[in-house]
Amino acid sequence: MFNVNHLSFSYGEKPVLENVSFEIKGGEILGILGLNGAGKSTLLNLIAGFLPSEHGTIHFQNEVLGQQSIAMLETHNYFYPHLTAQEYLHIFVKDGQMVDFQSWAEMLDIPLTQEIEGFSTGMKKKLALLSILLLDRPIMILDEPFNGLDLESSFLLKEIIVKLKEKGKIIILTSHILETLTGICDKILWLKRGRVEHIFERVAFDNIEKILKEDWTKLDTLHHLL
């Protein structure tokens, strides 16, 4: 079980997350939904330990979450440009771990011997994704993993996420595409201005769009402007 309890965070004087709590079981996928600036990336960065948590607790299997339990795919991926993909991936391989690089690379269309400098955005995303798959941690955090992926890669990524779930991983992901989240998630947490507005269980997924639209007040302005 993975538990986030009463997590709050501010950038300086600016509060960004307030009293965020949720829990996920092994083999569950939690989607995080929220408008731009709602605090999704901040929440994921706190969980991954990239930001210092100030208030609240994060536990995995009844212990304070350790970084060795978690792997995160960030929205933007940074690489040393003159490494080849293969050299980069080798950084993540554990002693004795057998990896069929060739098959992975062919499946994801990653040119193994090419320097990362010449990679497109989508290729970099897939390389970063493969690197965290090699880490094989029990908790996988994917911040907008579908951004920049072509149709085939998006389809493959969905399959990968479902396989990871079947293996008992805990997966937390964000997406701005509602259908992406409703298609694969077990629960969807709606983050609104840094607070948990609602956690939707799968049975309530059909209502999400209606509920979100009721919350949006800008349509009148749009009709007025056009």
Ligand SMILES: Nc1ncnc2c1ncn2[C@@H]1O[C@H](COP(=O)(O)OP(=O)(O)OP(=O)(O)O)[C@@H](O)[C@H]1O
């Ligand atoms: N390094 C930072 N310093 C100060 N404020 C920040 C910083 N990073 C983010 N913020 C602010 O924190 C709030 C939440 O940002 P965050 O990136 O977590 O939102 P998000 O939900 O991931 O947004 P998006 O959907 O646009 O990616 C925003 O108001 C943003 O301006």
